[in-house]
Amino acid sequence: MPPQQSLTRRADGYYGQFCFDADRKEQGEYSGNVIGIDLGLKSFYKDQNNKAVECPKFLRKAEKRLKQQRRRLSRKFVKGAKPQSNNYHKQKKRLGRVHLKFQRQRKDWEIKLARNVVASNDVMVYEDLKVSNMVKNHPLAKSISDASWYQFTQSLDYYGRIWGKAVVAVPTNYTSQGCSNCGHRVKKSLSTRTHACPIDWGVEMCCDTNAALNILKKGMAILGIDWQNSTQRHWGSGEKSRTTEEIIASAMNGQPKIVSNVVESVTRILSL
Numbered sequence: 601m602p603p604q605q606s607l608t609r610r611a612d613g614y615y616g617q618f619c620f621d622a623d624r625k626e627q628g629e630y631s632g633n634v635i636g637i638d639l640g641l642k643s644f645y646k647d648q649n650n651k652a653v654e655c656p657k658f659l660r661k662a663e664k665r666l667k668q669q670r671r672r673l674s675r676k677f678v679k680g681a682k683p684q685s686n687n688y689h690k691q692k693k694r695l696g697r698v699h700l701k702f703q704r705q706r707k708d709w710e711i712k713l714a715r716n717v718v719a720s721n722d723v724m725v726y727e728d729l730k731v732s733n734m735v736k737n738h739p740l741a742k743s744i745s746d747a748s749w750y751q752f753t754q755s756l757d758y759y760g761r762i763w764g765k766a767v768v769a770v771p772t773n774y775t776s777q778g779c780s781n782c783g784h785r786v787k788k789s790l791s792t793r794t795h796a797c798p799i800d801w802g803v804e805m806c807c808d809t810n811a812a813l814n815i816l817k818k819g820m821a822i823l824g825i826d827w828q829n830s831t832q833r834h835w836g837s838g839e840k841s842r843t844t845e846e847i848i849a850s851a852m853n854g855q856p857k858i859v860s861n862v863v864e865s866v867t868r869i870l871s872l
């Protein structure tokens with residue numbers, strides 16, 4: 601097949617694109633670690649061990665610059681004027697370039713972050729957020745679309761495929777309400793930041809950590825792996841866990857073959 605070609609115009613010039621079909625596969629390194637990822641607005645994500653990854657400062661700064669340029673453009677806009685002034689068009693171009701730079705910086709950061717996450721874990725579970733739905737319904741719509749988790753989760757899938765690791769997207773129901781310890785549903789408003797369970801006395805944690813635990817549990821259940829959070833990073837015992845141990849053993853030896861059984865089931869779930 602001849603390579604596909606396209607020419608794209610961006611704010612800073614024209615770009616030629618050539619698309620080749622290449623199957624990239626590399627030997628992944630296995631660590632025995634798993635991660636449940638709760639994508640959020642306060643932090644970019646939080647995992648089941650309460651570790652938070654924040655949006656970097658340089659991105660927040662770039663966002664500020666972008667807002668400033670947008671304001672300048674609207675100040676130069678004259679209602680009803682056709683055509684708009686030269687200064688307006690100059691500012692429009694400037695805004696385009698700032699926007700492009702911001703997009704590229706963010707994309708670069710998200711891809712590198714995803715690469716790191718997949719490099720240091722064997723199983724990654726995240727929530728299939730269907731960002732466009734949330735953007736329509738959510739009071740925090742703008743920050744959600746700005747958070748742009750899409751690039752990040754796409755990159756998780758991509759590196760998972762390359763390194764033969766399991767990346768699972770789980771449905772969103774009750775991941776934040778359910779208690780990660782006993783499953784009891786605890787209703788929370790958007791502003792509630794802690795999860796306190798009325799059933800098991802003493803279960804109290806950050807609501808994002810609770811969600812990350814639920815997400816991880818769902819993913820592990822989908823993979824058929826018995827995983828408990830009572831002792832963190834404890835991979836169950838008993839009949840079911842034999843496959844788990846095989847997976848870990850093969851992971852430790854860097855044999856992606858057995859792990860790839862897991863990956864296949866993941867691909868099936870993603871295509872539902």
Ligand SMILES: [Zn+2]
Nearest residue numbers: 779782797800
């Ligand atoms: Zn509970």
